[in-house]
Amino acid sequence: MKSFKDIRSQVNEEYYTGPTSYIGGDKSNVGDIAGADLGNLSSGGAKKPYATPNNMAVLEKALNQELHGIHLDPVQALSKAGTKFSSTGLVFDVNSANIRNAAMRNETYQTALTFGGHPLGEAPDTNPANDFAAREIGSGMTPYEKTLPETTVSFSFEAVGTGYKISASFV
Secondary structure (H helix, E strand, C coil), X not given: CXXXXXXXXXXXXXXXXXXXXXXXXXXXXXXXXXXXXXXXCCCCCCCCCCCCHHHHHHHHHHHHHHCCCEECCHHHHHHHHHXXXXXXXXXXXXXXXXXXXXXXXXXXXXXXXXXXCEECCCXXXXXXXXXXXXXXXXXXXXXXXXXXXXXXEEEXXXXXXXXXXXXXXXX
16 A cells, blocks of 8 residues: 555646636635625625615725726726626626727726616616516616616726726716
8 A cells, every 4th residue: 555655746736826716606806816895795695785876986996996907908807897897786888999999098988887788877778678678667666777876987098018007987
């Protein structure tokens, strides 16, 4: 029978100790090991809370935390941050051409913040795909997205070396 030392000498194992990407139930992260505080909105399950007008400032900070650092590709950075941010129910459009143009010109890229594709607050819903839901909800109930303030996300880009520093603000 072989001893542990004999077996261990024949096994060659290497373990990765760098940053990881988790997709998990609590403070999960995308692309870093820190994670972002999504105001207790990152935990899944049936009792998951939604965004409220009171925690929009926390969500803005969380989005900026995901965008922290210098990114070579601004589209990829916004896509990753948007994926993480979507766990709150709030999403924004990523238009690759407009983002790259804004980044190259050091301008801002603005897009509407929506709740699962439905506009927030008093913003008109011009997407014909939402017509069916609007007819079904016509029972006098106020849709959840109408209780949130109408919000636009403004991404600003600053060229740093060969990459971009990106910051987001809710307008």
